[in-house]
Amino acid sequence: MFEDLSQNIQEAFRKLRGHGKLTDDDINKALKDVRMALLSADVNYKIVRDFEKAVKARALGTEILSNLTPAQSVIKIVDEELANLMGGKAAKLNISSRPPTIILMVGLQGSGKTTSAGKLALLMKKQGKRPALVAADIYRPAAIKQLQVVGEQADVPVFTEDIKDAVQIAKDSIKFADKHARDVLIIDTAGRLQIDERLMQELKDIKETVKPHEILLVVDSMIGQEAVNVAETFHNALGVNGIVLTKLDGDARGGAALSIKAATGCPIKFVGMGEKLEALEIFHPDRMASRILGMGDVLSLIEKAQSTIDAKTAEKMVKKIKADEFTLQDFLEQLQQVKKLGSLNDLLGMVPGLGGLKKKLTGVDLDLDGKEVKHMEAIILSMTPKERQDTSIIDAKRRKRIAMGSGTKVADVNKLLKQFEEMRKMMRKFKTTQAQQQASKKVKGKKGKIKKGKNTKPKMPTLPNLGGLLGQLGSKFPFKK
Ligand SMILES: Nc1nc2c(ncn2[C@@H]2O[C@H](COP(=O)(O)OP(=O)(O)O)[C@@H](O)[C@H]2O)c(=O)[nH]1
Numbered sequence: 121m122f123e124d125l126s127q128n129i130q131e132a133f134r135k136l137r138g139h140g141k142l143t144d145d146d147i148n149k150a151l152k153d154v155r156m157a158l159l160s161a162d163v164n165y166k167i168v169r170d171f172e173k174a175v176k177a178r179a180l181g182t183e184i185l186s187n188l189t190p191a192q193s194v195i196k197i198v199d200e201e202l203a204n205l206m207g208g209k210a211a212k213l214n215i216s217s218r219p220p221t222i223i224l225m226v227g228l229q230g231s232g233k234t235t236s237a238g239k240l241a242l243l244m245k246k247q248g249k250r251p252a253l254v255a256a257d258i259y260r261p262a263a264i265k266q267l268q269v270v271g272e273q274a275d276v277p278v279f280t281e282d283i284k285d286a287v288q289i290a291k292d293s294i295k296f297a298d299k300h301a302r303d304v305l306i307i308d309t310a311g312r313l314q315i316d317e318r319l320m321q322e323l324k325d326i327k328e329t330v331k332p333h334e335i336l337l338v339v340d341s342m343i344g345q346e347a348v349n350v351a352e353t354f355h356n357a358l359g360v361n362g363i364v365l366t367k368l369d370g371d372a373r374g375g376a377a378l379s380i381k382a383a384t385g386c387p388i389k390f391v392g393m394g395e396k397l398e399a400l401e402i403f404h405p406d407r408m409a410s411r412i413l414g415m416g417d418v419l420s421l422i423e424k425a426q427s428t429i430d431a432k433t434a435e436k437m438v439k440k441i442k443a444d445e446f447t448l449q450d451f452l453e454q455l456q457q458v459k460k461l462g463s464l465n466d467l468l469g470m471v472p473g474l475g476g477l478k479k480k481l482t483g484v485d486l487d488l489d490g491k492e493v494k495h496m497e498a499i500i501l502s503m504t505p506k507e508r509q510d511t512s513i514i515d516a517k518r519r520k521r522i523a524m525g526s527g528t529k530v531a532d533v534n535k536l537l538k539q540f541e542e543m544r545k546m547m548r549k550f551k552t553t554q555a556q557q558q559a560s561k562k563v564k565g566k567k568g569k570i571k572k573g574k575n576t577k578p579k580m581p582t583l584p585n586l587g588g589l590l591g592q593l594g595s596k597f598p599f600k601k
């Protein structure tokens with residue numbers, strides 16, 4: 121995501137860092153580089169001009185912070201102005217005090233409406249809501265089926281009706297919500313290849329009839345500046361409350377993300393980061409700005425890990441590792457947990473200072489969702505519980521059976537068992553180093569204590585352990601694509 125932009129801006133600042141004191145000339149040069157980076161990211165030139173003006177006024181002015189170097193001050197200003205450009209604070213959904221809250225998904229064909237509807241349903245479900253999906257894309261039978269599949273994956277009911285009247289379907293879905301105690305309705309609508317009067321009228325009619333609390337425009341970020349035009353048109357016709365910017369995972373430039381709020385006044389509320397149902401994130405302009413500037417995004421990372429990794433499971437694993445009782449069954453559970461996080465490369469991009477490493481790692485991505493992991497999973501699943509508990513009983517005959525059962529070769533089974541053995545060895549080592557560290561901490565006394573302040577990050581005790589595990593996996597399991 122935003123690799124090109126990120127790299128160009130960071131390059132501009134790298135030049136500044138060498139300087140102790142900054143002249144106006146230094147700052148002007150750096151800002152010119154930032155301007156070029158934004159322009160080549162496909163940000164509208166007027167927006168870039170205003171942005172530069174705002175930064176310059178602060179950077180060349182009196183704003184010098186005593187605890188920062190001049191270069192850091194400039195970076196901080198750019199960080200804040202980038203966040204402002206994208207809307208400042210995260211914008212929330214309008215939730216109706218009288219359920220159901222009605223959310224209307226609109227946008228061009230292929231922008232990701234159906235996928236995002238499902239992702240949003242899952243997200244809201246995780247927040248304790250009871251959403252239902254509504255199939256109001258009546259022009260293609262496949263569209264209804266697609267929504268049903270998504271609904272099934274998210275375990276959310278899908279309201280369909282066998283009539284060719286999207287307005288009526290939307291209207292009837294409210295009764296459905298009342299009857300089934302659903303407090304959120306997410307209405308998926310028909311796509312259009314470009315702005316089409318007839319379909320736009322249909323959206324207006326749906327809006328008039330059901331009075332949605334939230335009209336979410338779904339926009340594909342890969343279309344760059346065109347995304348801004350699309351957003352303007354939809355906003356003028358319908359009055360859009362928020363934007364879901366999809367396919368950010370494939371967007372190296374970031375033009376749409378940076379321009380759309382400034383150009384249309386509509387805030388981005390969510391971003392799509394992949395095809396998976398979990399790949400929808402609440403959009404935080406400040407975090408996004410820091411991510412672009414390469415400061416990492418620890419908060420997002422922690423939140424992601426927190427929502428995905430079941431803390432209890434993680435704790436259990438750590439206990440087992442410490443007691444040297446880690447079995448293949450545990451490994452399988454760990455794999456399944458980690459898999460939910462998505463590609464390790466995505467995670468690396470969020471860790472401060474590791475963003476650059478990510479680029480170098482392309483090609484050797486630890487694709488935790490890839491074929492290799494599926495193979496490993498299949499192999500372990502083909503073992504009996506006893507075998508998973510104690511690998512020493514897995515003789516040649518058993519290996520053959522496991523390979524057959526999992527659709528792999530005996531060599532694959534052998535490889536997995538060998539890797540697992542190596543991993544356990546590593547874990548034993550890990551255990552001893554941890555014990556040593558603990559011992560030395562005790563000697564040092566209270567030094568480890570962190571003072572509570574306003575910048576205290578939420579506690580995430582299981583993350584370091586997971587990090588350790590990922591490290592083990594990384595060094596021992598070259599999951600190449
Ligand atoms: N990589 C990626 N693909 C996405 C994202 N959102 C949607 N897609 C894909 O884009 C395609 C079109 O999505 P769909 O929901 O059918 O679009 P619709 O026509 O607006 O309903 C599908 O192949 C989705 O899997 C995203 O955030 N990232």
Ligand SMILES: [Mg+2]
Pocket residue numbers: 233234235257263308309311
């Ligand atoms: Mg669709």
